Amino acid sequence: MNCYIYWDENTKEGVIIDPGAYEDFEKEEILNYIKSNGIDIKLILLTHGHIDHIMGNKWAVDAFGVPVLMHKDDLPLIDRAMDQAAMFGVQFPKPPAPDKFIDERDIIKVSGNEFKIIHTPGHSPGSICFVDEKEKVIFGGDTVFRGSVGRTDLWMGDMDVLLDSIQNKIFKYPDDFTIYPGHMEETTIGEEKEFNPFLDFPS
Ligand SMILES: [Zn+2]
Numbered sequence: 291m292n293c294y295i296y297w298d299e300n301t302k303e304g305v306i307i308d309p310g311a312y313e314d315f316e317k318e319e320i321l322n323y324i325k326s327n328g329i330d331i332k333l334i335l336l337t338h339g340h341i342d343h344i345m346g347n348k349w350a351v352d353a354f355g356v357p358v359l360m361h362k363d364d365l366p367l368i369d370r371a372m373d374q375a376a377m378f379g380v381q382f383p384k385p386p387a388p389d390k391f392i393d394e395r396d397i398i399k400v401s402g403n404e405f406k407i408i409h410t411p412g413h414s415p416g417s418i419c420f421v422d423e424k425e426k427v428i429f430g431g432d433t434v435f436r437g438s439v440g441r442t443d444l445w446m447g448d449m450d451v452l453l454d455s456i457q458n459k460i461f462k463y464p465d466d467f468t469i470y471p472g473h474m475e476e477t478t479i480g481e482e483k484e485f486n487p488f489l490d491f492p493s
């Protein structure tokens with residue numbers, strides 16, 4: 291999965307989105323990137339509560355001592371992280387409880403930059419995307435991928451709800467917005483509107 295460090299080159303302040311680090315070398319790579327760029331991590335943001343995205347939460351909280359923010363509808367996934375781990379046959383330290391729940395009314399501000407939040411359920415009930423409108427960037431979690439969409443066979447997954455989230459929330463943004471998804475490479479709204487086979491979007 292993709293863990294993102296999003297930071298301001300002028301102020302050096304930034305956030306970690308989805309600290310899914312599992313192996314030690316992954317944690318070291320993240321840490322080295324943050325240290326070598328002198329980044330001051332202010333928050334940990336979760337797009338959703340699936341284990342591949344939260345396996346490194348305990349490590350990240352211990353390393354940076356900053357609050358974890360997420361949508362409340364995915365709290366059952368955090369509470370049952372150890373059951374998720376058993377289901378997928380992996381072991382990792384129990385993720386700490388989130389410090390704050392966030393939803394569409396909230397705006398996340400870090401050193402003069404702003405994230406708007408869109409609630410995009412379907413892959414999980416509490417899936418959210420973080421949108422920096424000024425930079426035209428969307429951190430989409432596991433909603434829409436390049437040429438694909440998030441799976442909906444896990445707890446509370448729903449394909450109709452997911453497609454509605456993508457078409458009526460994410461695709462409301464202009465074509466030149468870049469999507470940084472939870473898996474695979476980046477894409478744009480325009481590309482997915484045109485080429486994504488899951489989304490029959492009139493052009
Ligand atoms: Zn997921």
